[in-house]
Amino acid sequence: MSGHPSLEARELNVGYAGNNALTLSLLAVGEGELVGVVGANGAGKSTLVNSLLGWSRGSPRVSGTVWLGGSRISNLPTHERVRAGLLLVPEGKLVFGRMTVEENLTGMRTTPRNDDRRTYSIADVYDLFPRLAERRYHLGAQLSGGERQMLGIARALRFGPRVLLLDEPSIGLAPRLVSSVLRTVRSLVDAGLSVLLVEQNVRAAIEVVDRLILLERGRVVAEGAAAAMRDDPRIAEAYLGAQAG
Amino acid sequence: MNLSQQFINGLVLGHAYALIAVGWTVLLGIARLVNFAHGQIYMLCAFVAWYVTSRLGLPYLISFPAAMLMGIAVGYVMQRVLLLLTLKQDLVSIMIATLGFGYVLQGTAALVFGSTGQIFETPLSRAEVYFENVWFTYQDIAIITATIVLFTVLRYTIKRTHVGRLTRMVAEDPHLAQLAGIDVRKVYLAVFAFEGAAVAVAAVLVAPRTPILTSMGFEEVIVTFVVVVLGGIGSILGSYVAGLALGLFTAFFGALVAPAYTTAAAFAVLIAVLVLRPGGFAARAGEH
Numbered sequence: 001m002s003g004h005p006s007l008e009a010r011e012l013n014v015g016y017a018g019n020n021a022l023t024l025s026l027l028a029v030g031e032g033e034l035v036g037v038v039g040a041n042g043a044g045k046s047t048l049v050n051s052l053l054g055w056s057r058g059s060p061r062v063s064g065t066v067w068l069g070g071s072r073i074s075n076l077p078t079h080e081r082v083r084a085g086l087l088l089v090p091e092g093k094l095v096f097g098r099m100t101v102e103e104n105l106t107g108m109r110t111t112p113r114n115d116d117r118r119t120y121s122i123a124d125v126y127d128l129f130p131r132l133a134e135r136r137y138h139l140g141a142q143l144s145g146g147e148r149q150m151l152g153i154a155r156a157l158r159f160g161p162r163v164l165l166l167d168e169p170s171i172g173l174a175p176r177l178v179s180s181v182l183r184t185v186r187s188l189v190d191a192g193l194s195v196l197l198v199e200q201n202v203r204a205a206i207e208v209v210d211r212l213i214l215l216e217r218g219r220v221v222a223e224g225a226a227a228a229m230r231d232d233p234r235i236a237e238a239y240l241g242a243q244a245g
Numbered sequence: 246m247n248l249s250q251q252f253i254n255g256l257v258l259g260h261a262y263a264l265i266a267v268g269w270t271v272l273l274g275i276a277r278l279v280n281f282a283h284g285q286i287y288m289l290c291a292f293v294a295w296y297v298t299s300r301l302g303l304p305y306l307i308s309f310p311a312a313m314l315m316g317i318a319v320g321y322v323m324q325r326v327l328l329l330l331t332l333k334q335d336l337v338s339i340m341i342a343t344l345g346f347g348y349v350l351q352g353t354a355a356l357v358f359g360s361t362g363q364i365f366e367t368p369l370s371r372a373e374v375y376f377e378n379v380w381f382t383y384q385d386i387a388i389i390t391a392t393i394v395l396f397t398v399l400r401y402t403i404k405r406t407h408v409g410r411l412t413r414m415v416a417e418d419p420h421l422a423q424l425a426g427i428d429v430r431k432v433y434l435a436v437f438a439f440e441g442a443a444v445a446v447a448a449v450l451v452a453p454r455t456p457i458l459t460s461m462g463f464e465e466v467i468v469t470f471v472v473v474v475l476g477g478i479g480s481i482l483g484s485y486v487a488g489l490a491l492g493l494f495t496a497f498f499g500a501l502v503a504p505a506y507t508t509a510a511a512f513a514v515l516i517a518v519l520v521l522r523p524g525g526f527a528a529r530a531g532e533h
Binding site for chain 1: 407410413414417418420421423424425426427428429
């Protein structure tokens, strides 16, 4: 244990064209912890994970400080934050469609480093996702939504993440696949990985996370242990209402 | 009509076209950029090679690294200047800026080398071969050999090596490539430098076939444009086939109809191919 959280962000502010999209005073993900971030569409969930990496398809204005394993990374460009071990599996397009599954998994440098990060080998990720082994010579574009999600996570694991950021992994997946993907994420966390999981599917997320953060209009409105948050009326009414009824 | 000779002429011309176009093919395929200064870089590199051999009296082989250094330097400087536009993929501004760069290069070359034509002779261009009823030079053999070697190595590199996978990732989605830890700016710089180096090799090999002028370059841009579009944007194999086809077409059309209308006819073929096969010769997903 280093004593530092695996990931920490302070005074994070993100704006698009003068409009504030996210205001966050503190975010921390501990070692081997699975933190869920939930909220409605437009609450700032994707903005949060993207800004931690300094990555965006738009041109946001980002301020604040981000530390990874105690080292400040907010002054680094995206690719260097990735090399430092902050890996994002983004929402939407998350694999290279014109490359095979195997090429997606071998297209990056995964040389051994002098640190405690675990780099997953090709065999490791095929063990974790046997479906990918079966589809190894298929193009990324030929994969189903669930397979793409598996490939996105597998590619991140190949890099040896300190912290894995997952942006809406359940989008477009059948319920059975959602719980399968989230169970795999949970097993990775139990093996020591730190994960920040952004999800709209609160019911599925709350089953696997240690801690839950509720975002509304770019601000944290509730935060706590998963068990306690399940009973929080803002979560129960707005997101688990159907189940409660 | 000596059809065998026309076939040889077309073969050499086709390989020359493919060699001139290969840098742009990579630039367009990976960075999605066009460089209308391509022809002027060709001209500048041809003059550097001519200066090294004719004025400094150095061996022809030395002119390759000299011209390549110039090509890489120009490509690097252009990309440094255009980097912001490149990252934003502001294609219209890039087109205009590269056109401007071309004219700057042309003006600079005219100041340095003068505006009179020069003959860029090499030991290979003087070595002629007569076989039955056909004639060619060792320079022609060098063009064909270098083109085949360069295209083979390039295709292998793009398809099979780690560097190739990185560049394909950037080509497909530069934003997603950043999430794979790739420094996209460096890849763009490398691609521009490669374009400069490749067009330099083409200049050193192809320019000795005709007198060189600082005002040349436009025809090379047109030829390159036709080759990369016909070949399918970014397709290495497609460019080779398109270059070869254009060379044979030019030779036979020039001999059978009239050389003056060759460019117009080539563009007519280009339009027809684009209408009938919009992706070019290599209109197959994932083709390189």
